[in-house]
Amino acid sequence: MEQQAIWAIIIFLAMYALIISEKIHRTIVAMAGAVLMVVLGIIDQETALHHIDFNTLGLLIGMMVIVNVTAETGLFKYMAVEAAKKAKGEPIRIMIVLALITAVCSAFLDNVTTVLLMVPVTFSITRQLRVRPFPFLVTQIIASNVGGTATLIGDPPNIMIGSEVKELTFMAFLQNLAPIAILIMAAYVPLFVLLFRKQLETTPEAKASVLAMDSSELIEDRRLLIKCLTVIGLTLAGFFLHQAFHLESATVALAGAFLLLLLTGEHKMEHALTRVEWTTIFFFVGLFVAVSGLVETGVIAKLASGAMEWTGGEPVASSMLILWLSAIASAFVDNIPFVATMIPLIQEMGQMGVQNLEPLWWSLALGACLGGNGTLIGASANLIVAGLAGKEGHPIRFVEFMKLGFPLMLLSVAMSSIYVYLRYLM
Amino acid sequence: MEMQAYIAIAVFLVIYGLIISEKIHRTIVAMIGGVLMVVLGIVDQESALHHIDFNTLGLLAGMMIIVTVTAETGVFKYVAVRAAKKAGGNPVRILIALSLITAVGSAFLDNVTTILFMVPVTFSITRQLKVSPMPFLITQIISSNVGGTATLIGDPPNIMIGSAVKELTFTAFIYNLAPIAAAIMLVYIPLFIWMYRKQLRTTPELTRSIMELDEKELITDRPLLVKSLSVLGLTILGFFLHQALHLESATVALAGAFLLLLLTGEHSMEHALSKVEWPTIFFFVGLFVLVSGLIETGVIAELAVRAIEMTGGDPVATSMLILWLSAIASAFLDNIPFVATMIPMIQEMGNMGYGNLEPLWWSLALGACLGGNGSLIGASANLIAAGLAGKEGHPIKFVQFLKVGFPLMILSAAMASVYVYFRYLIG
Amino acid sequence: MLKYEFDPRILDIRESENENDAEFLIRIPDGSPGLAEMRKVQHHFEDDNDYTDVLFYLYPNHEFKVILQREHYADFLAELMKRKLLRSLEWTD
Numbered sequence: 031m032e033q034q035a036i037w038a039i040i041i042f043l044a045m046y047a048l049i050i051s052e053k054i055h056r057t058i059v060a061m062a063g064a065v066l067m068v069v070l071g072i073i074d075q076e077t078a079l080h081h082i083d084f085n086t087l088g089l090l091i092g093m094m095v096i097v098n099v100t101a102e103t104g105l106f107k108y109m110a111v112e113a114a115k116k117a118k119g120e121p122i123r124i125m126i127v128l129a130l131i132t133a134v135c136s137a138f139l140d141n142v143t144t145v146l147l148m149v150p151v152t153f154s155i156t157r158q159l160r161v162r163p164f165p166f167l168v169t170q171i172i173a174s175n176v177g178g179t180a181t182l183i184g185d186p187p188n189i190m191i192g193s194e195v196k197e198l199t200f201m202a203f204l205q206n207l208a209p210i211a212i213l214i215m216a217a218y219v220p221l222f223v224l225l226f227r228k229q230l231e232t233t234p235e236a237k238a239s240v241l242a243m244d245s246s247e248l249i250e251d252r253r254l255l256i257k258c259l260t261v262i263g264l265t266l267a268g269f270f271l272h273q274a275f276h277l278e279s280a281t282v283a284l285a286g287a288f289l290l291l292l293l294t295g296e297h298k299m300e301h302a303l304t305r306v307e308w309t310t311i312f313f314f315v316g317l318f319v320a321v322s323g324l325v326e327t328g329v330i331a332k333l334a335s336g337a338m339e340w341t342g343g344e345p346v347a348s349s350m351l352i353l354w355l356s357a358i359a360s361a362f363v364d365n366i367p368f369v370a371t372m373i374p375l376i377q378e379m380g381q382m383g384v385q386n387l388e389p390l391w392w393s394l395a396l397g398a399c400l401g402g403n404g405t406l407i408g409a410s411a412n413l414i415v416a417g418l419a420g421k422e423g424h425p426i427r428f429v430e431f432m433k434l435g436f437p438l439m440l441l442s443v444a445m446s447s448i449y450v451y452l453r454y455l456m
Numbered sequence: 457m458e459m460q461a462y463i464a465i466a467v468f469l470v471i472y473g474l475i476i477s478e479k480i481h482r483t484i485v486a487m488i489g490g491v492l493m494v495v496l497g498i499v500d501q502e503s504a505l506h507h508i509d510f511n512t513l514g515l516l517a518g519m520m521i522i523v524t525v526t527a528e529t530g531v532f533k534y535v536a537v538r539a540a541k542k543a544g545g546n547p548v549r550i551l552i553a554l555s556l557i558t559a560v561g562s563a564f565l566d567n568v569t570t571i572l573f574m575v576p577v578t579f580s581i582t583r584q585l586k587v588s589p590m591p592f593l594i595t596q597i598i599s600s601n602v603g604g605t606a607t608l609i610g611d612p613p614n615i616m617i618g619s620a621v622k623e624l625t626f627t628a629f630i631y632n633l634a635p636i637a638a639a640i641m642l643v644y645i646p647l648f649i650w651m652y653r654k655q656l657r658t659t660p661e662l663t664r665s666i667m668e669l670d671e672k673e674l675i676t677d678r679p680l681l682v683k684s685l686s687v688l689g690l691t692i693l694g695f696f697l698h699q700a701l702h703l704e705s706a707t708v709a710l711a712g713a714f715l716l717l718l719l720t721g722e723h724s725m726e727h728a729l730s731k732v733e734w735p736t737i738f739f740f741v742g743l744f745v746l747v748s749g750l751i752e753t754g755v756i757a758e759l760a761v762r763a764i765e766m767t768g769g770d771p772v773a774t775s776m777l778i779l780w781l782s783a784i785a786s787a788f789l790d791n792i793p794f795v796a797t798m799i800p801m802i803q804e805m806g807n808m809g810y811g812n813l814e815p816l817w818w819s820l821a822l823g824a825c826l827g828g829n830g831s832l833i834g835a836s837a838n839l840i841a842a843g844l845a846g847k848e849g850h851p852i853k854f855v856q857f858l859k860v861g862f863p864l865m866i867l868s869a870a871m872a873s874v875y876v877y878f879r880y881l882i883g
Numbered sequence: 884m885l886k887y888e889f890d891p892r893i894l895d896i897r898e899s900e901n902e903n904d905a906e907f908l909i910r911i912p913d914g915s916p917g918l919a920e921m922r923k924v925q926h927h928f929e930d931d932n933d934y935t936d937v938l939f940y941l942y943p944n945h946e947f948k949v950i951l952q953r954e955h956y957a958d959f960l961a962e963l964m965k966r967k968l969l970r971s972l973e974w975t976d
Contacts (some may be wrong), residue, residue: 061714068707075511075704084505128908150934155948157938244943281494288487303734306816309725418462422935434801 035327038072042324049365052407057309060316060367064153067323082315083321085193085280090314092283093183096265097143099300100258104248110151111245119237121161121230126219128152133177133215137184137208138266141174141411142307147417155249159236161275163424165226167415168434172218172403174411176442179399180204180211182279183269186314186410187360187369187398191391194373197390199273206392210449214400214442224232225434247305254294261290262367310410317370325374333377343384346455349393350447352376356397357443361404361436369398390452397447404439406431457610457820461753464498468750476789483735486742488794493749503779507748508741511610511619511706516566516740517732519609522691523569524731525716525724526684528714530674531559536577545663547587551646554578558596563610563634564692567600567837568733574600575844576703582813584661591652593845593852594860598644598829601838605825606630606637607696608705611835613795614788615822618705620799624817625699632818636875640826640868651860680720687716729791737770743796744869751800760804769810772881775819776873778802782823783869787830787862795824815880822872830865832857885960888970893917904950907959911945918945920966927962 045063051055068075111133117123128148135144148170156163178185182192182203192198233447251253265286268275272282291299324330352372359368372394380387402409406416406428416426471489477481493499500509526532539557543549554574561570576594582589604611608618608629618624675681691712694701698708717725750756767773778798785794798820806813828835832854833844842852894917897908911917925947928937936955940948943946951959964972 054718055725058714058717058722058725062718065707065711065714069701069703069711071702074702075707081509082510083502084508150929153935153940154940157935158940158948160902239940239948240947242942244941247941275495276497277495278502280502281491284487285491286497288484288491291484292480292488296484299481299484301737303738304730308729308732308734312729356553387648418934 034349035329038067038323038327038328039070040293041070042320044322046363046367049367052145055309056364057313057316060313060320062316063353064316067319072323073326074317075264077326078319078322081325082318083190083193086189087311087314088185088280089183089189089193089283090311092265092280092287093140094143094287095302096258096262096283097147098305099138099254099294099298102251102298103255103258104250105255105258107151107154107448108245108248110148110155113241114155114240115245119232119240120157121159121232121404122223122227124155124159125166125169125230126222128155128313129173129219130215132170133173133211136174136177136411137180137211139183141178141185141409142310142414144174144177145170145190145411145415146309146418149415150166150446154239159232159359161230161232162423163272163419164234164426165222165229165338167419167426169222169226169430171409171412171415171431172435172438173215175399175402175409176211176214176218178411179396180208183283185399185402186366188395189279190366190369190373191395192375195391196389197387200269200279203395206453208397210446213449214445217441217445218438221438235395240304242418257290257293260291261286263321264289280442302425314366317369319368321367321370321374324371330371330374331378334375335382337375338379338382338384342381343382345384345386345389346451348379348384349389349455350449352390353393353397353447353450354443356394357401357404357439360398360401361408361439364407365398365409369409372398386454389450392454393450397452398441400439400442400446403435403442404432405435408439409411410436457571460498461755462494464749464753467492467496467498468490468755469747471746472793475793481735482790483739485743486739488742488748490742491600491743493745495600497754498749499745503752504745504748507751508744509616509619511629512615513737513740514706515609515615515619517711517738518706518711518713519566520569520732521564521713521728522684522688522709522716524728525680525720526688527573528677528724529681529684529744530676531681531684532573533577534671534674536581537669538675540581540666541669542669545585545666547585547658548649548653550581550585550593550666551656552648554575554592554598555595555648556641556647559599562600562603562837563606565609567604567611567835568736568840570600570603571596571837571841572844575841578615579848581666584665585658587656587658589845589848590849590856591648591655591853593850594857595648595652597835597838597857598861598864599641601828601835602637602640602644602826604837605640605822606634609709611828612792613819615705616792616795617821621692623812623818626695626705627699627715629821632808632879633821635673636822636872639748640871643871644864647864653834663740683719684716685717687712690715715798716767738744740761740792740796743793745791747800749798750797751789756797756800757804760808763801764805764808765771771815772877774805774810774875775815775881778816779819779823779873779876780869782820782831783827783865786824786827787834787865790833790857791824791828791835795820798824812880815876817877818880819872822876823869826865826868826872829861829868830858834861834865884975885957885972886975887960887972889968889969892927894921894968901950905953905956907947907949907951909947909949912949913945915945917968918938919945920968922969924959924962924966928959 041063045059048054048059067073068078108206109131112128113123117127132144132148152163152166156166183198188203192203265282268282269279272279341351376387376390406412419426467489471485472484474480494501494504519822535557539553540550543553558570578592608614608626614629618629691708694708695705698705745810767777801812802816811874832838845852893915895910899906911921924941936960937949937951960972963969
């Protein structure tokens with residue numbers, strides 16, 4: 031048994047190092063690690079399957095399908111153009127409005143999906159205004175990570191926590207995390223204005239051409255739009271009520287997804303399913319299995335008892351440790367594997383007698399989600415935006431981003447610490 | 457409890473009806489059915505998940521990834537052109553060669569995948585020979601269903617059976633099913649020649665144009681070819697040894713898939729993952745959940761009791777009933793939902809004290825796989841080939857296929873009955 | 884240089900330069916068959932994975948502003964030609 035635990039740790043550390051090095055795609059590394067755990071007999075396939083959190087996967091897949099179909103309606107373009115007109119074509123105001131749209135969308139959609147929808151629109155508007163896209167892209171990245179913190183479905187760490195801990199319902203996430211996410215956004219908006227005010231100057235003609243745009247022609251398929259909005263509405267209602275109906279979130283999301291496909295007909299299905307980010311899904315599968323090797327060999331339990339001894343099981347110290355550790359770790363490494371490791375660790379602490387786990391869960395969620403703003407590699411959404419921007423000839427540099435993101439991240443984590451302390455630990 | 461069973465039956469029948477009607481895509485219907493079972497509280501998500509056979513899904517996804525990457529090397533085209541040249545450019549001999557390749561390919565790859573490779577090559581060869589592609593397409597469809605019968609990974613019914621019944625290993629499938637599949641192919645080949653001999657005439661010039669093709673040009677990426685074939689070989693070796701290594705087949709297939717992606721690098725990954733047939737995978741997910749509703753409410757157990765009563769638990773009668781029922785049902789319905797329903801029923805019969813289940817499993821596998829030849833809608837590979845042919849202006853008509861496929865299917869099911877009787881039931 | 888001719892009954896094209904970009908102002912008269920074709924051109928450039936090659940802005944009265952990178956100039960005109968929105972397209976010295 032000891033021997034197996036050592037093997038599990040070696041595989042896990044090697045895998046983690048390879049993921050951080052980014053030499054090989056993280057999905058391939060995670061799946062290879064998972065296969066090794068099974069092939070070396072550390073766990074069998076049956077046990078590995080039980081550790082894969084299919085609720086997380088089902089929820090992600092369902093939401094991605096819904097978004098893929100909705101993106102075809104032109105709704106997101108429409109919203110952006112309307113927003114630009116409402117902002118009177120003033121670049122700084124457009125930037126703030128787009129950041130707020132990103133924050134709200136990220137709360138209810140996957141962050142990566144949200145930025146994928148926002149980036150093309152941003153390029154289109156900045157080109158017309160003849161301003162640099164950089165401030166727009168950076169503020170959207172930051173807004174997406176803050177917005178994603180607010181709900182169970184907003185960000186992968188929250189999805190994973192909500193799916194593992196049945197008591198934390200959709201409503202619970204909203205009640206506990208949305209207030210602090212809103213406060214952070216409220217603090218960020220004036221800072222954004224202050225930081226970018228001077229860079230965003232445009233000509234009166236460019237403003238006029240934005241104001242003259244016709245947004246009504248952007249919605250190409252009105253009937254599809256109605257179907258999509260109805261299904262999204264029903265799905266969100268389902269999330270709010272999922273506890274009352276005794277349904278899990280994956281059932282709600284998949285029910286919404288296939289109801290939408292039923293309404294739109296099969297020609298949308300192939301496209302919607304192919305566009306699901308399967309690389310991300312398999313990354314999750316690999317990670318869950320790799321972490322299960324650590325759980326089954328007792329490594330996680332060891333770590334938990336170590337953490338308990340260190341903080342003496344004291345709630346304030348444990349919460350703050352988790353919050354700051356998660357934030358700093360998530361700034362530099364992928365937060366998904368980090369959270370996948372932390373969840374069983376916190377559960378283990380619960381079994382060892384820590385009374386109230388709730389502050390710990392919220393600390394983990396806040397740290398892992400907000401930490402993503404620390405660097406350009408802190409969250410998948412950051413990398414996606416950077417990738418797209420680079421391809422379009424506007425590369426976002428690591429240091430350039432960090433100069434803004436890291437201080438803003440520290441500010442938000444400090445705010446969260448106060449919030450967690452005052453609300454749960456006093 | 458009674459009430460829930462009736463609701464489960466109602467949902468199941470409506471969904472089954474909708475799948476047969478083909479008005480709405482089967483994946484959407486099956487997933488809606490699965491969701492209904494959970495939403496109506498017949499099963500909860502947790503137990504529904506336990507009924508989803510992730511081993512089947514992992515095996516399918518893994519093999520699809522390996523095949524997608526391998527296809528990029530052009531090796532499948534190479535094999536077909538090489539076979540055509542070896543056949544001396546003679547159409548009838550090419551027909552036989554391509555059928556045999558399809559049969560062997562289907563034994564180790566998914567049938568649909570095999571057909572997807574063979575159809576384009578077939579069109580290119582028949583166009584050059586100026587002969588009708590129809591005989592080629594029909595014989596390839598039939599060969600793919602026979603070839604798929606031979607191994608655990610050849611056809612979805614076998615994958616599902618092999619995954620649900622741990623004792624039936626990869627080698628057990630080959631040992632028990634490959635002999636009869638080979639025998640059926642041996643009987644079919646002279647029949648193919650006799651049926652199509654007259655339709656397939658060409659001129660010496662056209663024959664020569666086939667012989668002048670340079671198949672080596674078809675291999676587009678030699679380093680990739682070496683990687684793909686090594687991984688494919690290792691994976692198949694893994695299947696042979698999976699019992700000895702204490703690994704399940706999905707682990708073997710996924711290990712092969714991600715080893716290949718590790719070797720080829722990430723640019724292949726996005727493409728390979730998006731080419732996995734996700735609609736098929738979700739069709740399975742929906743069906744497993746749908747059937748789990750029947751299992752959890754005791755409907756399947758009830759059916760198993762009735763079946764045992766009907767045959768009096770007699771092994772010969774039970775095996776023959778399963779074999780012929782599966783064959784006829786699979787000829788006209790999708791065999792995947794049928795097999796998904798039959799597996800728990802046979803397991804239930806085992807729980808009720810029925811003696812040796814093995815003949816029943818082989819009967820189910822043979823009936824469900826071979827039955828696919830009975831009509832154009834009997835198997836997904838048939839539909840895919842028909843769809844591709846129609847798109848190219850050579851539609852395969854339902855009746856036209858039925859006239860050839862149905863008698864051949866009855867012949868193979870009869871051969872399978874004799875085989876099962878003599879190998880497992882006598883004495 | 885690329886030289887093109889169009890039919891004013893189908894559409895009207897005005898071209899201007901703007902730093903590294905070319906700008907087209909394309910107006911399509913009411914009832915012209917060009918509108919459906921122009922939308923296809925728009926889809927062609929918007930559905931690919933390159934977000935900033937050719938950008939479309941819609942204005943009232945079927946007016947399209949198109950901002951495109953210089954290196955996609957020929958691409959865009961060829962697409963218009965393919966959709967029969969241009970009468971001729973040829974290389975001149």
